[in-house]
Amino acid sequence: MTDLIARALIGAGILFYLAGSIGLLRLPDIYCRLHALTKADNLGLGLLVAGLVLLTDDLAVALKLVLIWLLVLAASAAGAHLIAGQARRGEDP
Amino acid sequence: MDGPALILLDALLILVLLGLASATLESRDPRRGVVLFIAFGLVLALVWARLAAPDLALAEAAIGAGLSGALLLAALRDEPRPEPGPGPEPATPARRRRPNLTQRALGLLCLGLGLVVAWAFVDALAVAEPERLDGQVLARIGESGVSNPVTAVLLNFRAYDTLLELAVLLAALLGILALGPERGGYAPAGPVLAGLAGWLIPGLILTGGYLLWVGAHAPGGAFQAGAVLAAAAVIRRLAGERSAGLPQGLALRALSLAGVAVFLGVGLALLVAGQPFLGFPPPWAGTLILVIESAATLTIGATLALAFVGGRPPAWDSPQQRRALNPARARNQP
Numbered sequence: 001m002t003d004l005i006a007r008a009l010i011g012a013g014i015l016f017y018l019a020g021s022i023g024l025l026r027l028p029d030i031y032c033r034l035h036a037l038t039k040a041d042n043l044g045l046g047l048l049v050a051g052l053v054l055l056t057d058d059l060a061v062a063l064k065l066v067l068i069w070l071l072v073l074a075a076s077a078a079g080a081h082l083i084a085g086q087a088r089r090g091e092d093p
Numbered sequence: 094m095d096g097p098a099l100i101l102l103d104a105l106l107i108l109v110l111l112g113l114a115s116a117t118l119e120s121r122d123p124r125r126g127v128v129l130f131i132a133f134g135l136v137l138a139l140v141w142a143r144l145a146a147p148d149l150a151l152a153e154a155a156i157g158a159g160l161s162g163a164l165l166l167a168a169l170r171d172e173p174r175p176e177p178g179p180g181p182e183p184a185t186p187a188r189r190r191r192p193n194l195t196q197r198a199l200g201l202l203c204l205g206l207g208l209v210v211a212w213a214f215v216d217a218l219a220v221a222e223p224e225r226l227d228g229q230v231l232a233r234i235g236e237s238g239v240s241n242p243v244t245a246v247l248l249n250f251r252a253y254d255t256l257l258e259l260a261v262l263l264a265a266l267l268g269i270l271a272l273g274p275e276r277g278g279y280a281p282a283g284p285v286l287a288g289l290a291g292w293l294i295p296g297l298i299l300t301g302g303y304l305l306w307v308g309a310h311a312p313g314g315a316f317q318a319g320a321v322l323a324a325a326a327v328i329r330r331l332a333g334e335r336s337a338g339l340p341q342g343l344a345l346r347a348l349s350l351a352g353v354a355v356f357l358g359v360g361l362a363l364l365v366a367g368q369p370f371l372g373f374p375p376p377w378a379g380t381l382i383l384v385i386e387s388a389a390t391l392t393i394g395a396t397l398a399l400a401f402v403g404g405r406p407p408a409w410d411s412p413q414q415r416r417a418l419n420p421a422r423a424r425n426q427p
Contacts, residue, residue, distance in 0.1 A: 074289055
């Protein structure tokens with residue numbers, strides 16, 4: 001049962017990655033692309049980590065996985081903010 | 094041994110690596126080239142991990158992709174931008190010339206050399222004797238004071254090499270200091286980047302300490318730990334602190350010399366005690382290696398950070414100065 005839920009979560013995570021990648025390639029401007037990338041990747045990685053946490057028996061490994069997700073969340077949010085701010089400053093000097 | 098999925102993964106990694114390498118070399122826009130180079134380093138780290146060399150994977154990700162990438166980007170910052178356009182430049186059709194005779198000859202020569210090297214490699218694998226180096230290392234690892242074979246080789250069996258590597262780093266550092274005071278920093282960070290730096294830097298310092306400690310029995314060690322400390326310094330400089338957290342004067346000199354000095358000091362002390370130079374007595378080896386690695390971590394971190402600063406670091410900004418420089422924060426504090 002746990003195995004099945006983990007697989008479903010990982011599959012859903014991969015779908016979000018797919019959507020994010022397609023968005024990065026197809027959306028028209030930098031803001032839309034950032035939107036697709038950060039939202040989809042954060043949620044995708046979150047689901048992936050949730051699935052992997054269910055698959056491991058080791059508490060330390062589970063905590064490390066959650067830590068990775070939190071670090072990526074913080075870094076990608078700040079990175080997206082910086083890129084968007086730079087792009088906006090470039091538009092109206 | 095490996096299933097088809099893993100073989101497929103390896104083939105994919107090789108293809109992506111080669112594709113990124115050629116895209117990096119072919120890129121006409123240096124900025125794009127640098128970003129591709131960073132991606133190349135990250136994929137290379139994955140390749141090292143697949144080759145069961147996690148030490149190299151860590152070093153490649155931290156130094157090859159992270160710090161070299163930061164250095165290249167910092168070097169590009171001084172380059173005048175071609176044209177500040179909002180979007181990417183319109184793609185100019187690449188002028189593809191037909192390769193001339195010399196280029197063809199060179200290509201054939203490279204192909205021939207590649208075949209010879211590949212043949213020699215396969216030959217070497219076929220006649221591998223039982224007395225390979227890894228066997229010798231593992232046979233005597235009990236005397237080295239550590240249980241991680243990479244650390245045993247670096248800090249005990251081949252300690253001379255590592256001492257000389259640290260001396261090379263010291264020479265590089267002297268070269269950087271000879272450039273004079275550093276030129277200009279980065280704009281002070283807004284609240285978002287400053288907040289992220291406040292989160293990340295303590296975590297990076299903790300990770301550096303962990304990598305140093307764990308190097309005795311698992312992948313890690315002074316070089317990886319030093320690179321992580323340097324990453325913290327790079328983040329600090331990018332967030333507007335011009336000194337990147339490096340000290341000045343005597344403290345900076347002590348930090349730069351610590352690695353070589355402690356290494357040499359331990360070696361000479363062992364000579365005085367009647368041991369060979371850097372011949373650690375087994376009961377003490379673990380402690381001595383940790384002492385040397387601790388000093389080396391600080392020096393490596395300082396050297397790499399100084400490479401990013403690119404000259405003698407200025408004094409730390411006082412909190413008043415920082416507030417005056419940072420309009421975003423000044424607005425919040427009436």
